[in-house]
Amino acid sequence: MKVLYFAWLKTKIGVGEEDVDPPADVRDIAGLVEWLKARGGGYAEAFAEVSVVKAAVNQEFAEPDQAIAAGDEIAFFPPVTGG
Amino acid sequence: MIRVQREDFDVGAELEKLTAGNHAIGGAVSFVGLVRDIAGDAEVSAMTLEHYPGMTEKQLGAIEEEANRRWPLEASLIIHRYGRLEPGDRIVLVICASPHREAAFEAAAFLMDWLKTKAPFWKLEDTDTGAQWVDARDSDGDAAARWRESG
Numbered sequence: 220m221k222v223l224y225f226a227w228l229k230t231k232i233g234v235g236e237e238d239v240d241p242p243a244d245v246r247d248i249a250g251l252v253e254w255l256k257a258r259g260g261g262y263a264e265a266f267a268e269v270s271v272v273k274a275a276v277n278q279e280f281a282e283p284d285q286a287i288a289a290g291d292e293i294a295f296f297p298p299v300t301g302g
Numbered sequence: 303m304i305r306v307q308r309e310d311f312d313v314g315a316e317l318e319k320l321t322a323g324n325h326a327i328g329g330a331v332s333f334v335g336l337v338r339d340i341a342g343d344a345e346v347s348a349m350t351l352e353h354y355p356g357m358t359e360k361q362l363g364a365i366e367e368e369a370n371r372r373w374p375l376e377a378s379l380i381i382h383r384y385g386r387l388e389p390g391d392r393i394v395l396v397i398c399a400s401p402h403r404e405a406a407f408e409a410a411a412f413l414m415d416w417l418k419t420k421a422p423f424w425k426l427e428d429t430d431t432g433a434q435w436v437d438a439r440d441s442d443g444d445a446a447a448r449w450r451e452s453g
Contacts, residue, residue, distance in 0.1 A: 225354055226424035227435045275422070278357035294354060294422075298438030301351070301382060301423025302335055302394055302414060 220289055222255075224265070225296035228272065231265040240289075248274045249283035251293065265295075273298055303378070304362040306353065308385040311395055320377045321399050327376045330399035331406040333414055339389035341436070344429035349436075351384045351393070354422035358382070365416045369398065372412070373405040380413060382421065412449050419446040 222239050229235045245254045252274075256266040266272060274281045275294040287293060303320075305311075313334055321327050339346050362380050369378060377399040387393060394417070398409040425436040 223354070225422070226352060226426070275354070275357060278354070278360050280420075294357065296354070296422065297424065297435065299419065299422050300425045300436040300438050301353070301421045302418040302442075 220287065221292045222251075223292070223294040225294065227297060228265045228295050232261045246286055247283065248276070248281055248285050248287060248293070251287060252283070252295075271297060303380075304359060304366055305379075305381045306355075306358050306362070307381065307383060310383070310392055311381050313392075313395060316379060316381065316395060317397055320379050320397055324376055324399070326401055327399045328401045329403040329406045330377075330397055331403070331410040333394075333396045333410050334392055335394035335414075337387045337389050337391045337393060341427050341429060341434075344427075344431050344434075346389060346427050346429050348386055348388050348428045350386050350426045350428075352424045352426065353382075353384045357422050361421050362417070365413060365420060368416070369409045369413050373398070373400065373409040375400050375405065375409055378409065378413070380417065382417070382423065384423070415442070415445040415449060418442040 220239060223236050224232050241251060241254050245251050252266050252269055255262045272295055276285055276287060277292050313332060317330060317332055321330055337349055366378055366380055375398055379397040381395040383393055396410050396413045398406045400406040419442055427434055427436055
């Protein structure tokens with residue numbers, strides 16, 4: 220699946236986009252966050268405070284318990300500040 | 303109509319284009335967002351707006367559709383810029399046109415309030431104390447919440 224990072228998550232992780240292949244027991248957004256966080260380094264830093272990280276699945280806002288599947292486009296970002 | 307672009311826009315020309323030939327329109331309300339030169343105590347020399355291409359267009363389209371569902375609009379327009387902007391530069395334009403002013407005023411306020419909480423844009427400010435990502439404001443969430451429909 221494709222994972223995108225924006226704003227300071229991108230800065231901390233060091234890439235804006237990557238393809239990942241999590242194990243089968245990673246079934247939802249919360250699971251993916253834990254799996255990415257376990258990579259350590261910038262990932263651990265970016266996801267240190269999960270309450271301030273928002274997510275989208277296939278370009279729609281998603282809650283932590285939303286199911287994810289191979290082929291999905293997942294994005295992580297801070298609360299939006301446009302306008 | 304929505305547009306996400308790096309370039310500046312001409313408010314007068316956009317208003318003219320949006321309302322031309324439609325004489326059912328009795329009023330058009332426009333809102334223009336500008337880059338401020340102060341953030342808290344820090345002086346802002348520039349700002350860079352990042353966005354999520356694809357999702358931005360999708361979300362802006364959905365917000366505009368919602369406004370058209372709730373108010374009798376004859377025409378509507380959202381333009382949001384991205385990239386590097388300096389104090390005084392235009393960031394966003396919202397225009398709502400309707401037979402009567404009340405709907406145009408309300409729909410324009412609704413679009414701006416929802417855009418602030420639902421459109422995937424992030425501001426990075428260059429200040430005299432370094433570059434910093436702008437935090438979301440609680441007041442923006444409160445402003446968006448007043449448009450929540452009951453039931």
